[in-house]
Amino acid sequence: MKQLLVFVKKEFKQVFRDPRTLLIMFGLPIAQIVLFGFALTSEVKNIDILISDHSKDVVTTEIVSKIKATNYFIVHEKTMGDQEIEKTFKGGKIQCILIFPDGFNNELIHQGKSEVQIIADGTDPNTAKTMINYLTTILNEYQLQKFPSSALRYQIRTEPRMLFNEEDNGSMNYIPGVMALILMLVCTALTSVSIVKEKELGTMEILLVSPFRPVMVLVAKAVPYFILSLVNFTIILLLSVFLLHIDVRGSLLLLYAESALFILTCLSLGLLISNSTNAQQTALLISMMGMMLPTIIFTGFIFPLENMPWILRTVSNIVPSKWYFIIVKAVMLKGLGFRFVWKETLILIFMTVVLLSVALKKFKIRLQ
Amino acid sequence: MAMEEKVIVCKELTKRFGDFYAVDKISFDVSKGEIFGFLGANGAGKTTAMRILCGLSYPSSGDALVAGFSVRNQQESIKKNIGYMSQRFSLYENLSILENIEFFGGVYGVSRKEIKDRSYKLVGELGLQKEAKKMVGSLPLGWKQKLAFSVSIFHHPKIVFLDEPTGGVDPVTRRQFWDMIYDASASGITIFVTTHYMDEAEYCNRISVMVDGKMEALDTPGNLKTKYGSDSMEDVFYKLARAAKRTGD
Numbered sequence: 046m047k048q049l050l051v052f053v054k055k056e057f058k059q060v061f062r063d064p065r066t067l068l069i070m071f072g073l074p075i076a077q078i079v080l081f082g083f084a085l086t087s088e089v090k091n092i093d094i095l096i097s098d099h100s101k102d103v104v105t106t107e108i109v110s111k112i113k114a115t116n117y118f119i120v121h122e123k124t125m126g127d128q129e130i131e132k133t134f135k136g137g138k139i140q141c142i143l144i145f146p147d148g149f150n151n152e153l154i155h156q157g158k159s160e161v162q163i164i165a166d167g168t169d170p171n172t173a174k175t176m177i178n179y180l181t182t183i184l185n186e187y188q189l190q191k192f193p194s195s196a197l198r199y200q201i202r203t204e205p206r207m208l209f210n211e212e213d214n215g216s217m218n219y220i221p222g223v224m225a226l227i228l229m230l231v232c233t234a235l236t237s238v239s240i241v242k243e244k245e246l247g248t249m250e251i252l253l254v255s256p257f258r259p260v261m262v263l264v265a266k267a268v269p270y271f272i273l274s275l276v277n278f279t280i281i282l283l284l285s286v287f288l289l290h291i292d293v294r295g296s297l298l299l300l301y302a303e304s305a306l307f308i309l310t311c312l313s314l315g316l317l318i319s320n321s322t323n324a325q326q327t328a329l330l331i332s333m334m335g336m337m338l339p340t341i342i343f344t345g346f347i348f349p350l351e352n353m354p355w356i357l358r359t360v361s362n363i364v365p366s367k368w369y370f371i372i373v374k375a376v377m378l379k380g381l382g383f384r385f386v387w388k389e390t391l392i393l394i395f396m397t398v399v400l401l402s403v404a405l406k407k408f409k410i411r412l413q
Numbered sequence: 414m415a416m417e418e419k420v421i422v423c424k425e426l427t428k429r430f431g432d433f434y435a436v437d438k439i440s441f442d443v444s445k446g447e448i449f450g451f452l453g454a455n456g457a458g459k460t461t462a463m464r465i466l467c468g469l470s471y472p473s474s475g476d477a478l479v480a481g482f483s484v485r486n487q488q489e490s491i492k493k494n495i496g497y498m499s500q501r502f503s504l505y506e507n508l509s510i511l512e513n514i515e516f517f518g519g520v521y522g523v524s525r526k527e528i529k530d531r532s533y534k535l536v537g538e539l540g541l542q543k544e545a546k547k548m549v550g551s552l553p554l555g556w557k558q559k560l561a562f563s564v565s566i567f568h569h570p571k572i573v574f575l576d577e578p579t580g581g582v583d584p585v586t587r588r589q590f591w592d593m594i595y596d597a598s599a600s601g602i603t604i605f606v607t608t609h610y611m612d613e614a615e616y617c618n619r620i621s622v623m624v625d626g627k628m629e630a631l632d633t634p635g636n637l638k639t640k641y642g643s644d645s646m647e648d649v650f651y652k653l654a655r656a657a658k659r660t661g662d
Binding site: 048051055059062246247250252253 | 497498504506508
């Protein structure tokens, strides 16, 4: 036990002296959170819209000012003919054009209806759809507000609510995903590299010849990275709460317990990788490059798993971060209790046990 | 030294991988405080034999007692009584000299107070007082190897296994290194050393030469030279190793 403490102490010293490890450990999470939280949201904001108003009457002016009032659009105004439309899009800056025909208000009052044209740049269909939705909603709202009596006698009014995310906070879905991604990559990479490093340096040999039990070498390696990963998790959590304004709705204790479990899964995977290779480069390549893509794709926080073909959905089941992602979403965002995540928890426990026993077995074989 | 205490007793030790005999029934004794040279071409089975004696590998048949413990089932006890140093420099480069000593001392269960006292003494003996808090990575190779040797005998083992300890070290430092080995031997530590430098072989009390997994020769350097009619160990080694059928790895 005393020997273990000596080892853990040494391990901490080495971590804090290695700028590369520190950068991966603490730089990566901060960078990822900021990136995913601010830059990579699915919301469409700051759309450059050109409004070509041939009518310039009371109604169109009111609509334009309503569009300006949202923070979705940057409004440019220029009255122009049809032949200029294509040229404008080719210019690349304008993403959407709204055209009010001549005599818009007149037609509306005298004929009871009027038409506007929305033209969006279809090269990015998702953004185009979103822009059209925004504009349609603004126009509809204006219409209801301005002419309540002109509405049909029977109408269905939709009243949408985004449950658990009323403010439509775009970074919400990303945070649990980023947590899963970071813990997965950082724990796995650092653990595997730190063990393989000892092999590369030849210190592993010395340790194996010493009375220090071989299995304890693995434990001594796992302990510091387990603690550091929990610190890491805390940093991510604090950043999410204070920087991205995401509340932890469920039990913080449960969240920590589940995260500790997930960290164990990743550590076991790291141990397994380190026992399968003898070069730091290989270990890093496997754990960073090899794991990055599957983790991003199969965790489900960027690409919805439900839309994947069944074979990919099946593959996603063996990616631990998928289950952790489900757990964090449930506990952190929805505030659910253990009752709702016990199945996922069991899967993670099972994965940890399997990974750990394979790692230990491989480690023993190497000793022969 | 015939009646002296035996610290390694090796009886028909064999290691077989499939039908390949890496180590083929080798038998020898090593006395307390002896400097025992363990020679052989690459692939002759030296490393395998040494791994068994260090408790890193099990023999297929035969047995060996190291510090009185069997390599078959008392590996943990063996490990407490031996030191080990390999050709690859193997201290932690990003720990200071004192921290390295503290770590390895701790791993071998030396008490904190003991570590403190001994490490200051050791640093003084090596003339490294000024560098004691510097990272080991910044030291020249010769110093590193001397330090690594000191660390390997820091816990006062009965036997220290040195696997080509002077590889890549300049002649002057090698000479100093051997002075350290003599000091350790004088204090009663048995030295079990492999080397490819034949001048170093001459420094040993007794030498064994392994060829194709078998121990072909075992005697003092002087006797071996007489026996093979050679005037240098180089020549003796060449005559023996030439008969090898295996190619080195």
